[in-house]
Amino acid sequence: MNKELWDTRDNLTILVVEAHPDDATLFAGGTIAKLSAQGHRIVNLCTTYGEKGTLDPAMTREKMIEVEKRESQRAAEILGVKEIRYLEIPDGEVKAGLELRQCYTEVLRQVRPDLVFSFDPYNPYDPHADHQAVGRTIYEASYTSHFHLYFPEQIEQGLKPHLVTKYFGWNSLNPNTFVDIGDTLEIKTQALLAYESQMQMLLQETKQRVLRAGVSLPVLETMDWQDIYRMWISISAQETGKAAKLQYAEGFNGLNFNAMGVISELFNQDSSKKA
Numbered sequence: 001m002n003k004e005l006w007d008t009r010d011n012l013t014i015l016v017v018e019a020h021p022d023d024a025t026l027f028a029g030g031t032i033a034k035l036s037a038q039g040h041r042i043v044n045l046c047t048t049y050g051e052k053g054t055l056d057p058a059m060t061r062e063k064m065i066e067v068e069k070r071e072s073q074r075a076a077e078i079l080g081v082k083e084i085r086y087l088e089i090p091d092g093e094v095k096a097g098l099e100l101r102q103c104y105t106e107v108l109r110q111v112r113p114d115l116v117f118s119f120d121p122y123n124p125y126d127p128h129a130d131h132q133a134v135g136r137t138i139y140e141a142s143y144t145s146h147f148h149l150y151f152p153e154q155i156e157q158g159l160k161p162h163l164v165t166k167y168f169g170w171n172s173l174n175p176n177t178f179v180d181i182g183d184t185l186e187i188k189t190q191a192l193l194a195y196e197s198q199m200q201m202l203l204q205e206t207k208q209r210v211l212r213a214g215v216s217l218p219v220l221e222t223m224d225w226q227d228i229y230r231m232w233i234s235i236s237a238q239e240t241g242k243a244a245k246l247q248y249a250e251g252f253n254g255l256n257f258n259a260m261g262v263i264s265e266l267f268n269q270d271s272s273k274k275a
């Protein structure tokens, strides 16, 4: 397996960008917990509060923001993420484009990450428009944040251009980077369960879909909700692990931005052979 930057360098800064507070835990929680335990600085950026994620007619947007904030802070604590930021764009209304790219560029120039994790910009089948917009736009911003003539007002205000080394896209159709999460599967599970409102909502949604499909799945009614997720997280990690011959893994599309990225990857492979 190729060596990644976290295998060869200490004290990396890693920016994790999600559309909704539970996205990163769901797709990359084991990896985040692992990198945090290695001592790297992880900064989590939530583009929205995910405040529309409810099927309860009595729930308001304001109350949901409070719930999501509380749950995301608890999950961050479990994963070992010490910095969490909220961009406060309304849930379900994230638009790809110049304005969002400007916001993300500003965060990149403030946080100055070596690596960025977010949605794979090359998965056109993710049905959530927010996921598509976030993945596409943070990828574009990571590609250009080192050019001082992009959003020069940020440079005039004292920020410096910033070069991102590599981008890792989760929920990828073509993962090329697999992270062994055997040691952090339990932490990922605990962090995901901290999003109780979202996990309960997803379960309720699944039950409705199963009912509509005319399928009988009594386990959804009889099994404890936490055990359902425990089982599901474990099976998903095992499925992903098969491609890399790992027991439990998360997969990413590791994207180098240009030829220099490919060259540094070759050097990396070369030095790993000698090691």
Ligand SMILES: [Zn+2]
Pocket (backbone or CB within 6 Å): 019, 020, 023, 128, 131
């Ligand atoms: Zn989401």
